Amino acid sequence: MTRTLLIEDDLDLAQTVIDYLQLEQIDCDHASNGVAGLNLLTDNDYDVLLLDLNLPRLDGLGVCEKLRQEGRDIPILMLTARDQVDDKISGFHAGTDDYLVKPFALEELVVRIDALSRRRSGQVQLLSYADLQMNLKQRTAMRAGSPLKLSPSGWQLLECLLRAAPEVVPRYKLEQSVWGETTPDSNSLKVHLHHLRKAVDGAFSPPLIHTIAGHGVTLRKLDDETTAQP
Incomplete structure (x- = not known):
């Protein structure tokens, strides 16, 4: 009900x-x-x-x-x-x-x-998961109280992941969040995700960004790290 x-x-x-x-x-x-x-x-x-x-x-x-x-x-x-x-x-x-x-x-x-x-609001201005926080109004992102340096593409990817967390986001949705309907180079998403992981997980523990084989990418704490790929 x-x-x-x-x-x-x-x-x-x-x-x-x-x-x-x-x-x-x-x-x-x-x-x-x-x-x-x-x-x-x-x-x-x-x-x-x-x-x-x-x-x-x-x-x-x-x-x-x-x-x-x-x-x-x-x-x-x-x-x-x-x-x-x-x-x-x-x-x-x-x-x-x-x-x-x-x-x-x-x-x-x-x-x-x-x-x-049947949906959650897109109007929320403060996105958070675990110790990661993004303030859309102030255009700031922090983890464990430390500011994160993100590229424009990294910002869009992280916002997409945070809005869905801890659900898995298919790759095509991540691509759309950055490039819209334009099809990117086959390696573009992989490169941008690599840089995003360095910013979000490089100096912090535990890692939050995971690739779930055959499904997409998720922002979550994983109990079983063997289900994820770097």
């Missing part, structure tokens, strides 16, 4: 949404202000956040910004009565993934939730 959190101070609307989502087999917790919502997000795992823009204590933009600054990649659907372009732009800059203007059809809400629940 999809788990959602609704942060909405209109209690009548909140109850209507909760009841309807329950009929659609979507579990929905509720908070009536931004601070209470952040507390629930700290204590629970949700697939989608339904976030009202105008909230007491901490508004929707503040909640959104705090989550993205912390590196939380939960998809966020902003619910708002504001239909101005500037308001939507502010929401996207804060890190929301989608907008739904009030009043909205509950059927459309379900469709949006279903779409968002």
Whole structure:
């Protein structure tokens, strides 16, 4: 069952949404202000956040910004009565993934939730795994507190690996992250990965970047190093 959190101070609307989502087999917790919502997000795992823009204590933009600054990649659907372009732009800059203007059809809400629940947000600005951290806004990368020197291509490869970590990324996706639809030289990816490994793993332990034979490349701590190739 999809788990959602609704942060909405209109209690009548909140109850209507909760009841309807329950009929659609979507579990929905509720908070009536931004601070209470952040507390629930700290204590629970949700697939989608339904976030009202105008909230007491901490508004929707503040909640959104705090989550993205912390590196939380939960998809966020902003619910708002504001239909101005500037308001939507502010929401996207804060890190929301989608907008739904009030009043909205509950059927459309379900469709949006279903779409968002099948992916993680691309709006997150802080990516991390183990002792490796990348701040997309500040354009900095660090491991164990030490800054990493990355080439533009190395940055793109590391971002791709961090967004998927600890899952394996196929080679074609890594190539697309650097060269788009242009087919690179057969050795280009291998060379760039070699330089990335030197930057990320050369002076640190344990190694984090591994090639999984027949599958692709992963950023993870491996218990069995025999499954990986350098």
